[in-house]
Amino acid sequence: MHSAEAMANLEARMAWEQDRSSPPPGVAALPPIPPGRYTSDEFFALEREHLWSKVWLYAAHTQQLPKPGSYLLLDIPEAPILLIRGVDNEIRAFYNVCSHRGAPVVTSDAGSANYLRCTYHQWTYDTRGDLLSVQDERDFPEPFDKACLGLKPVRCERWGNWIFINEDPDATPLLEWLGVLVDEFDHFDIESLRPAASKDYIVECNWKFTMDAFLEVYHIKGIHPKTVGPQLDHRGAVMGLLPNGHTRMTCPTNKPSSSTPDPDSPTAMQLIPSPDFAHKYHVSHNVFPNVITPTGAAVRTFLMFWPLSKTRTRVQSVHFGVDWGEGERPADWDGFLDLWDVIMDEDLQFLAWQQKAVMSPGFQGYQLSYMERRIYYAHESIDRIMGVDNVPEDLRVTPMLQAHSEQPEDQAADPLWSQDGAGSSS
Ligand code: FES
Numbered sequence: 001m002h003s004a005e006a007m008a009n010l011e012a013r014m015a016w017e018q019d020r021s022s023p024p025p026g027v028a029a030l031p032p033i034p035p036g037r038y039t040s041d042e043f044f045a046l047e048r049e050h051l052w053s054k055v056w057l058y059a060a061h062t063q064q065l066p067k068p069g070s071y072l073l074l075d076i077p078e079a080p081i082l083l084i085r086g087v088d089n090e091i092r093a094f095y096n097v098c099s100h101r102g103a104p105v106v107t108s109d110a111g112s113a114n115y116l117r118c119t120y121h122q123w124t125y126d127t128r129g130d131l132l133s134v135q136d137e138r139d140f141p142e143p144f145d146k147a148c149l150g151l152k153p154v155r156c157e158r159w160g161n162w163i164f165i166n167e168d169p170d171a172t173p174l175l176e177w178l179g180v181l182v183d184e185f186d187h188f189d190i191e192s193l194r195p196a197a198s199k200d201y202i203v204e205c206n207w208k209f210t211m212d213a214f215l216e217v218y219h220i221k222g223i224h225p226k227t228v229g230p231q232l233d234h235r236g237a238v239m240g241l242l243p244n245g246h247t248r249m250t251c252p253t254n255k256p257s258s259s260t261p262d263p264d265s266p267t268a269m270q271l272i273p274s275p276d277f278a279h280k281y282h283v284s285h286n287v288f289p290n291v292i293t294p295t296g297a298a299v300r301t302f303l304m305f306w307p308l309s310k311t312r313t314r315v316q317s318v319h320f321g322v323d324w325g326e327g328e329r330p331a332d333w334d335g336f337l338d339l340w341d342v343i344m345d346e347d348l349q350f351l352a353w354q355q356k357a358v359m360s361p362g363f364q365g366y367q368l369s370y371m372e373r374r375i376y377y378a379h380e381s382i383d384r385i386m387g388v389d390n391v392p393e394d395l396r397v398t399p400m401l402q403a404h405s406e407q408p409e410d411q412a413a414d415p416l417w418s419q420d421g422a423g424s425s426s
């Protein structure tokens, strides 16, 4: 757990961030991010080909697949993928594409089935994806090998009860990809959580505008003056740049106990078991590329960005809370969700404007501050994952921050508290 020394280190770093009068010595200005990354069809297509099909994407929580045969049709853009819990209790992912002529084997969002039958010509698969039966099999000339005609599997692995999928058969295993995040989330009792609510917001902008918006707290005085603004001390935020594009922000709070639920009230949301620091500071990670995880005393949220088109994005928030057992969700959740809606409206209000602006001749390029460096790091990481050579030169970002990412040796003492290295001129 967290040593007194580690806590003292973090607090000293926060105090240093609060008091500094300039960025740390040796920190170079971040070059403008090319606007074409938000506007070009070519870049959007490259992301589809080299980013989205190669990274781990959050798919569902195990409670959404409660028993053998439970299935879910995922709502991931351009990825017709289903999850199913097999009769052996194993959760698997498959393309929702019948091996006969490509009709879907599942058409409802969720359900339960002992086998999957494509209703077009009734080819039938078991819950392991194997092809069981073919109508009028006699009409398919030899060689016709049902053993080779199962549903095509998609990588599917778990982080606790969170299920992720990856279309790349050669991808690094999920927990290895997450790296230090696994330990950092272990500080919170993630196994005790269940999905409590989910909501989608459609925004008319490129998905990266939505990502950028949640990677900094520079905006909180401007657009959240009455909601989160008074709670967070953005000038003390400590940023961590982690391997594989992931990042972390730990932000001091001004009112540590004001939003803490009363554990004795029957309507109250239960506190997530976590060490004191989680109540004292606001901790939020970016699970690269498209999950942001703001954490409150009683709620852990996955805020996700799904590109529907070059200029249209589905922002999805899924909130997890401590399992309340049988019966109704504690009533205080409703108040939380109302407040969440207000905050989201605040956060999303300018994004469609930014999309129009960046497509106009009036746009002179992004000017990013030291405090906004997680945005630049995310863009740098997008290029690195896609393969820099795949990105046209005029659309690349210049690598600036990779050298400042935390390495395992920095994290040896206590990962959450280690420094991001951007304070040094190395
Ligand atoms: S497309 Fe599925 S059985 Fe024909």
Ligand SMILES: [Fe+2]
Pocket: 213, 219, 220, 224, 347
């Ligand atoms: Fe915000």
